[in-house]
Amino acid sequence: MADYHKMWEELGMDVETHDQLCEVLPQAFGDVYLSxxxxxxxMDYYNFVVAEIHGVxxxxxxxxxxxxxxxxxxxxxxxPDEVVFAADAIATGLCGGSQFWVPGGEKVLPTxxxxxxxxxxxxxxxxxxxxxRIADMYVGETTCDGKKKAWEILAEDxxxxxxxxxxxxxxxxxxxxxxxxxxxxxxxEEMTGNQVTAESLHSAIVLINNKRRALSRLYDLRKxxxxxxxxxxxxxxxQIAFYDDPARFTEMTNKLCDELEQRVKDGVSVFPAGxxxxxxxxxxxxxxxxxxxxxxxxxxGAVVCEEMCTGxxxxxxxxxxxxxxxxxxxxxxxxxxxxxxxxxxxxxxARIDDILRLAKEYKVDGVIDVNLKFCSLYDTEGYHVExxxxxxxxxxxxxxxxxxxxxxxxxxxxISAFIEMLNS
Amino acid sequence: MADYHKMWEELGMDVETHDQLCEVLPQAFGDVYLSxxxxxxxMDYYNFVVAEIHGVxxxxxxxxxxxxxxxxxxxxxxxPDEVVFAADAIATGLCGGSQFWVPGGEKVLPTxxxxxxxxxxxxxxxxxxxxxRIADMYVGETTCDGKKKAWEILAEDxxxxxxxxxxxxxxxxxxxxxxxxxxxxxxxEEMTGNQVTAESLHSAIVLINNKRRALSRLYDLRKxxxxxxxxxxxxxxxQIAFYDDPARFTEMTNKLCDELEQRVKDGVSVFPAGxxxxxxxxxxxxxxxxxxxxxxxxxxGAVVCEEMCTGxxxxxxxxxxxxxxxxxxxxxxxxxxxxxxxxxxxxxxARIDDILRLAKEYKVDGVIDVNLKFCSLYDTEGYHVExxxxxxxxxxxxxxxxxxxxxxxxxxxxISAFIEMLNS
Numbered sequence: 001m002a003d004y005h006k007m008w009e010e011l012g013m014d015v016e017t018h019d020q021l022c023e024v025l026p027q028a029f030g031d032v033y034l035s036x037x038x039x040x041x042x043m044d045y046y047n048f049v050v051a052e053i054h055g056v057x058x059x060x061x062x063x064x065x066x067x068x069x070x071x072x073x074x075x076x077x078x079x080p081d082e083v084v085f086a087a088d089a090i091a092t093g094l095c096g097g098s099q100f101w102v103p104g105g106e107k108v109l110p111t112x113x114x115x116x117x118x119x120x121x122x123x124x125x126x127x128x129x130x131x132x133r134i135a136d137m138y139v140g141e142t143t144c145d146g147k148k149k150a151w152e153i154l155a156e157d158x159x160x161x162x163x164x165x166x167x168x169x170x171x172x173x174x175x176x177x178x179x180x181x182x183x184x185x186x187x188x189e190e191m192t193g194n195q196v197t198a199e200s201l202h203s204a205i206v207l208i209n210n211k212r213r214a215l216s217r218l219y220d221l222r223k224x225x226x227x228x229x230x231x232x233x234x235x236x237x238x239q240i241a242f243y244d245d246p247a248r249f250t251e252m253t254n255k256l257c258d259e260l261e262q263r264v265k266d267g268v269s270v271f272p273a274g275x276x277x278x279x280x281x282x283x284x285x286x287x288x289x290x291x292x293x294x295x296x297x298x299x300x301g302a303v304v305c306e307e308m309c310t311g312x313x314x315x316x317x318x319x320x321x322x323x324x325x326x327x328x329x330x331x332x333x334x335x336x337x338x339x340x341x342x343x344x345x346x347x348x349x350a351r352i353d354d355i356l357r358l359a360k361e362y363k364v365d366g367v368i369d370v371n372l373k374f375c376s377l378y379d380t381e382g383y384h385v386e387x388x389x390x391x392x393x394x395x396x397x398x399x400x401x402x403x404x405x406x407x408x409x410x411x412x413x414x415i416s417a418f419i420e421m422l423n424s
Numbered sequence: 425m426a427d428y429h430k431m432w433e434e435l436g437m438d439v440e441t442h443d444q445l446c447e448v449l450p451q452a453f454g455d456v457y458l459s460x461x462x463x464x465x466x467m468d469y470y471n472f473v474v475a476e477i478h479g480v481x482x483x484x485x486x487x488x489x490x491x492x493x494x495x496x497x498x499x500x501x502x503x504p505d506e507v508v509f510a511a512d513a514i515a516t517g518l519c520g521g522s523q524f525w526v527p528g529g530e531k532v533l534p535t536x537x538x539x540x541x542x543x544x545x546x547x548x549x550x551x552x553x554x555x556x557r558i559a560d561m562y563v564g565e566t567t568c569d570g571k572k573k574a575w576e577i578l579a580e581d582x583x584x585x586x587x588x589x590x591x592x593x594x595x596x597x598x599x600x601x602x603x604x605x606x607x608x609x610x611x612x613e614e615m616t617g618n619q620v621t622a623e624s625l626h627s628a629i630v631l632i633n634n635k636r637r638a639l640s641r642l643y644d645l646r647k648x649x650x651x652x653x654x655x656x657x658x659x660x661x662x663q664i665a666f667y668d669d670p671a672r673f674t675e676m677t678n679k680l681c682d683e684l685e686q687r688v689k690d691g692v693s694v695f696p697a698g699x700x701x702x703x704x705x706x707x708x709x710x711x712x713x714x715x716x717x718x719x720x721x722x723x724x725g726a727v728v729c730e731e732m733c734t735g736x737x738x739x740x741x742x743x744x745x746x747x748x749x750x751x752x753x754x755x756x757x758x759x760x761x762x763x764x765x766x767x768x769x770x771x772x773x774a775r776i777d778d779i780l781r782l783a784k785e786y787k788v789d790g791v792i793d794v795n796l797k798f799c800s801l802y803d804t805e806g807y808h809v810e811x812x813x814x815x816x817x818x819x820x821x822x823x824x825x826x827x828x829x830x831x832x833x834x835x836x837x838x839i840s841a842f843i844e845m846l847n848s
Contacts, residue, residue: 149804380573
């Protein structure tokens with residue numbers, strides 16, 4: 001592994017504290033990932049990316065900035081990356097998936113805040129995430145109470161642009177979201193000094209759609225009875241999708257899919273026949289949160305689908321690629337993004353349709369409804385989700401957890417019992 | 425007290441369970457309220473209203489329905505009662521201020537939900553609140569994650585209309601709110617079969633403004649060094665304002681103010697000289713939540729102002745009374761209502777301006793920042809509120825509590841120590 005200490009110091013990071021994270025991550029990754037048997041060769045790329053996650057990609061972003069380019073840090077699948085790339089800027093995810101950052105967040109946020117938000121704020125304020133240090137601007141949204149108020153705290157020392165996501169899904173709300181994207185376009189143009197043109201926006205739409213196509217192809221391969229790839233490997237790929245260069249990510253993911261298609265032809269599976277097929281639904285699993293996938297796949301189950309922001313919500317449905325004016329293309333963006341079914345909307349019944357559809361498409365034996373502690377939205381919506389699954393005759397297990405390991409043993413007992421029940 | 429059992433049975437209430445509430449309430453009210461010395465005579469009216477709160481007013485609402493009128497149940501100070509009254513309908517608050525209803529809410533909602541929402545949902549589902557049984561429609565809004573999702577559960581057996589409150593306060597957001605009020609007008613017209621006309625809307629605006637004027641007059645009297653009325657008495661009046669007939673409430677409150685003005689002239693105070701003046705800021709205190717006021721006023725303090733929905737947010741600023749078309753008047757409504765500074769907005773810095781201004785106007789010695797447990801919005805915003813108060817040299821105590829009595833002793837210790845500190 002290359003040495004990035006000089007770069008981290010130049011970014012004003014707390015290198016000493018960050019080193020503690022660098023020390024534990026390879027061990028965790030090795031335990032969860034490298035211990036798997038018969039992994040696809042194409043996973044080597046993602047292994048490399050995660051090994052150098054705070055080095056290689058940050059270095060690329062800094063290189064981009066040295067050439068006068070800008071970097072936008074985003075937190076949510078509703079923010080249209082297309083607008084950023086259309087202005088020759090780069091959109092990137094930000095840190096927020098590890099307990100390592102949570103105590104830093106708790107210095108300013110209520111303990112009763114979800115770990116994702118606490119970790120993000122902690123990673124920022126403790127200066128232990130290079131992406132937070134690099135980004136010229138953070139783009140927030142009004143998706144939940146916790147994030148809405150967290151922007152105000154983050155905005156104290158970096159520019160934050162907040163997009164007001166409507167809370168309902170009527171026709172006028174899609175229009176309102178298009179309007180927010182128009183405002184965002186202006187913000188991006190001002191920040192970068194570059195124009196978003198009809199051509200550049202069209203190219204960016206194709207660029208990001210291609211990423212969606214690659215992920216969709218990858219997920220389709222999980223619909224096979226013989227699974228050519230583990231759920232945790234796919235989760236890792238989904239997580240990296242938020243950070244990596246989109247064109248390279250698409251290329252590498254398609255390359256992996258070539259290999260997986262050959263596996264399907266050859267009847268190769270990474271799981272023994274009869275392994276129970278589990279879908280996860282609920283709150284996002286940001287890198288390096290691999291806890292639940294690891295528990296399921298070391299308890300006799302295989303994760304075949306994630307109805308999550310780190311999952312189907314990220315890539316399903318393409319933006320209309322019809323050429324047209326910037327305004328027309330922004331309408332297409334609004335249509336696609338407002339089609340994501342997050343629990344922040346009321347009502348959000350289309351998510352239940354999604355879950356039932358995905359359970360069928362991925363031939364799911366059971367569903368785990370996952371809630372990150374203190375996420376009121378998904379927790380409350382779980383009432384309807386779990387009821388709908390029961391009515392459809394699909395076994396469901398509701399789980400609430402955070403980023404600590406303190407509940408691992410208890411979760412393992414519950415997940416094992418659930419899979420045992422599916423087997424009986 | 426009259427016997428309303430027949431009415432409650434006809435409303436389909438769980439009368440047996442409701443009787444348990446009826447049994448404990450008079451004792452609680454007696455302990456907190458009737459034990460006060462030298463109360464204004466004008467409080468007799470509110471004593472009567474609270475004694476018969478599930479009887480007299482529900483009977484009036486049923487009478488109104490018998491004549492073909494409709495009743496709208498509301499939860500939030502952003503819903504414009506004016507539109508309801510302009511269609512010859514009645515708007516009323518709904519139950520949600522007692523621990524009695526919380527376990528019922530926890531049957532369907534996460535425990536990590538604020539007690540106000542849990543109590544409301546419990547009061548509805550357990551059929552122990554006449555207002556919930558009477559209302560022809562509930563009007564919800566998208567002010568917080570918990571309520572947004574609670575509507576979906578309530579909507580399963582009653583019509584719920586949800587108004588999408590913008591999450592920011594730009595010019596276009598005020599327009600969007602006006603648009604939501606226009607939609608609400610149509611819903612109200614359809615439900616009632618009555619038209620909202622320029623005349624009827626103007627009358628309703630004056631009707632509700634007069635209620636605001638009366639409350640404003642009452643609050644102004646608390647700015648006197650010698651306090652003619654206790655904080656808990658004013659809290660009770662603020663709470664009743666959500667339920668009572670607006671014209672009668674205005675009349676009785678003005679009558680009380682006449683008496684209080686005389687007290688001011690006579691130099692009468694209900695507190696000993698030098699009693700420390702406390703402002704509460706934060707989440708609402710729905711009836712019968714008198715816990716904090718009682719603790720403060722039996723620990724050597726006087727509550728002189730509430731920067732709360734049950735307080736200044738409810739009545740400050742009038743709707744423009746200029747005559748005009750319905751559309752013009754709706755714009756005035758939107759202006760006034762979007763001027764309320766709830767933590768659901770980002771940013772919400774005008775609330776801090778309000779708090780600092782009120783602290784000055786009411787000659788406050790110290791502020792208690794109150795958060796109902798699991799309200800992320802006010803809890804997170806507390807970070808900025810408490811910092812601003814400290815910077816302004818105003819002592820502040822942050823408190824998080826729920827509807828149970830289990831923390832009373834601990835709160836008393838902390839509040840006493842805070843007031844002791846103000847005295848030293």
